[in-house]
Amino acid sequence: MNDDENESTKRKKKHGTLDWFVNAQKKTTTQDDSSSMPNNITHGSTKAPYREREKVNLMDKDEFSGKGGDYFVTNGFKSWNIPNRFERHEGAVNSIDNRAREKFDMLTKPKRSIQSVFEHQSTKSQKEYHTRLLASIHCIRYLLHQGLPTRGHDENQGSSNKGNFLELLEWLAKHNEEVDKVVLKNAPKNLQVTSPSIQKDIIHACAKETTKAIIKELGEDYFAILADESANITHNEQMSLCLRYVDKKGDIVERFLGVVHVVDTTTLSLKKTIYSLLAEHSLSPSKIRGQGYDGASNMKGESNGLKILILKETTSAYYVHCFAHQLQLTLVAVSK
Secondary structure (H helix, E strand, O other), X not given: OHHHHHHHHHHHHHHOOHHHHHHHHHHHOOOHHHHOOOOOOOOOOOOHHHHHHHHHHHHHHHHHOOOOOXXXXXXXXXXXXXXXXXXXXXXXXXXXXHHHHHHHHHHHOHHHOHHHXXXXXHHHHHHHHHHHHHHHHHHHHHHHHHOOOOOOOOOOXXXXXXXXXXXXXXXXXXXXXXXXXXXXXXOOOOOOXXXXXXXXXXXXXXXXXXXXXXXXXXOOOOEEEEEEEEEOOOOOEEEEEEEEEEOOOOOEEEEEEEEEEOOOOOHHHHHHHHHHHHHHOOOOHHHEEEEEEOOOHHHHOOOOOHHHHHHHHOOOOEEEEOHHHXXXXXXXXXXX
């Protein structure tokens, strides 16, 4: 008897709790299980415990995957006395158990939930960004109204003159505490809204809004066009177009519409460019009642100049030699 007990004690020390698990599984195993075993494993064979060990390994592998399991309700939860067994059963961060616990915490403690904190932080960041953006827009609008450039030659932090835009923004921050809290050094490094590309975007947005206001002021009334072409610093031809009309107050106004690049300075190319720019702003060429250009042959030529091409389609679009060009020609002649 003592020998049997010693033998049993040695076996337990050697196999640990695995024998207990295997014996428990054997009790629930029916004879049908033996028919599903491979040919090299028979019921009652000494290799049967390895099949049971395989089941244990599969179950452990499922738990290590981090998804948790349903052993309590299907296969049952065994080997509970193994360390960290319950923690493995709960699974990783995205397991069913942890997701259910997170939803419970959000229900019972809504102010401490991650979503609540994120929404609060997001609202605060949006307000700061809105204040920061408005400060940049106000500075650029002022410079555009005064016809001043935005950029500077040296915009580094230690520069004595960073350019009109940055200098004006610093002045605004010094005289407004709310703006000072969110701009320049107090703004995030990647969200200062002061880069050259941001300045260009704001300028383009202001240009579009200004053009919309001009077109709205003009309405369906008649207008005259003033055009002139020249080459830029890269020797590419470009043409500027202005509108001259009578506003609602009865005053004669001239508004700059835009500058566009042209392929060449031939009459057909210039006409196509003018009509394209007018169509872009929903203006009909039939509303043209006047033309003002310089005295170049391609503009005022009597045979196939630009004025003749437009007069053929709009007979009331009378041509007037631009007074500014006439004054220039007079001054050149007098100086000689």
